[in-house]
Amino acid sequence: MNTKMGLLAKKLGMTEYFLEDGTRIPVTVLAAKGNVVTAHRTEERDGYLALQIGFDEQKASRKNKPELGHLKKSEVTPKRVIRELRVEAAELEAHPIGSEIPMSIFEAGTKIDVTGTSKGKGFQGVMKRHNFRGEKASHGQHEVYRHGGSIGCRLTPGRVLPGKKMAGQMGNERVTVQNLEIARVMDEQGVLLVRGPVPGAKNGYVVIRHAIKPPRAKKN
Amino acid sequence: MSYSSPTIGSIEQELARKDIPHFRAGDRVKVHALISEGGKERVQIFEGVCIHRSNRGARGSFTVRKVSDGIGVERVWPLQSPRVTKVELVSRGRVRRAKLYYLRERSGNSARIREKIGAYKQEG
Numbered sequence: 001m002n003t004k005m006g007l008l009a010k011k012l013g014m015t016e017y018f019l020e021d022g023t024r025i026p027v028t029v030l031a032a033k034g035n036v037v038t039a040h041r042t043e044e045r046d047g048y049l050a051l052q053i054g055f056d057e058q059k060a061s062r063k064n065k066p067e068l069g070h071l072k073k074s075e076v077t078p079k080r081v082i083r084e085l086r087v088e089a090a091e092l093e094a095h096p097i098g099s100e101i102p103m104s105i106f107e108a109g110t111k112i113d114v115t116g117t118s119k120g121k122g123f124q125g126v127m128k129r130h131n132f133r134g135e136k137a138s139h140g141q142h143e144v145y146r147h148g149g150s151i152g153c154r155l156t157p158g159r160v161l162p163g164k165k166m167a168g169q170m171g172n173e174r175v176t177v178q179n180l181e182i183a184r185v186m187d188e189q190g191v192l193l194v195r196g197p198v199p200g201a202k203n204g205y206v207v208i209r210h211a212i213k214p215p216r217a218k219k220n
Numbered sequence: 221m222s223y224s225s226p227t228i229g230s231i232e233q234e235l236a237r238k239d240i241p242h243f244r245a246g247d248r249v250k251v252h253a254l255i256s257e258g259g260k261e262r263v264q265i266f267e268g269v270c271i272h273r274s275n276r277g278a279r280g281s282f283t284v285r286k287v288s289d290g291i292g293v294e295r296v297w298p299l300q301s302p303r304v305t306k307v308e309l310v311s312r313g314r315v316r317r318a319k320l321y322y323l324r325e326r327s328g329n330s331a332r333i334r335e336k337i338g339a340y341k342q343e344g
């Protein structure tokens with residue numbers, strides 16, 4: 001379980017810039033300013049440790065009364081998204097209720113994991129969803145070009161094996177990309193530039209956390 | 221220009237280089253580009269007609285075409301690339317297209333572009 005510190009962020013889109021030697025750096029722009037701690041989850045009361053974080057301002061009229069009442073307790077303005085992050089006990093002390101989590105918990109070069117909801121692709125066939133090859137186009141083939149072929153054996157085992165790849169819903173699921181790199185922290189604009197793409201559509205919300213499996217430093 | 225998000229617009233403007241002169245398709249330009257040769261880098265000047273320029277903030281690019289010994293040569297650079305040390309505007313051209321890909325099928329007199337007199341208006 002990832003108990004590393006993290007932030008909520010909003011994906012704004014992608015752009016790119018160049019290094020001095022001409023290398024192009026493709027980056028995703030994530031707005032990550034304004035993460036506020038809205039509640040603590042403690043071992044004694046809840047049985048686990050977590051920080052509850054709110055992100056992105058929202059009109060109070062768009063929130064229901066239970067939500068407003070919950071935020072009133074911690075004296076935080078209404079937020080669009082509220083998530084819990086399981087963290088170590090030290091982080092709970094470092095971030096009291098109502099305090100803002102600064103973007104400076106990340107710096108350029110930090111390895112991060114980004115979790116988001118991938119773009120929905122709808123109900124897709126096996127060729128798009130699982131990269132099957134389909135069937136051949138000629139030699140008497142008829143109307144089966146994009147089929148997956150046989151899905152099993154005969155009397156033994158007499159059933160389709162669990163986990164058989166078939167057509168179905170593709171995308172719109174929780175996806176985590178590990179070991180992305182922070183390219184730049186732009187505090188003034190309140191954005192993080194992350195090298196490479198992150199899951200989800202523009203204006204989607206993602207969770208950024210310190211990488212759970214950062215690559216080992218190379219030995220020379 | 222319009223951006224997908226105003227924040228991205230301001231970031232791109234901040235990261236963008238400001239020393240690229242105003243030029244467009246049809247103009248004759250001299251591009252001072254870094255090339256690596258035998259482990260060393262030097263600047264090569266590529267002079268030709270700009271046949272395409274896309275203005276996409278930090279992602280724009282341009283193509284310069286010249287005819288060298290009867291062989292058409294085109295090079296594409298990103299506008300922001302640090303490997304382009306300098307772009308000089310030689311002369312303006314009078315053209316009626318934004319992309320001059322039709323020049324590839326032309327040669328000799330029909331590939332000529334009439335010159336347009338006068339400099340670009342200063343921006344701002």
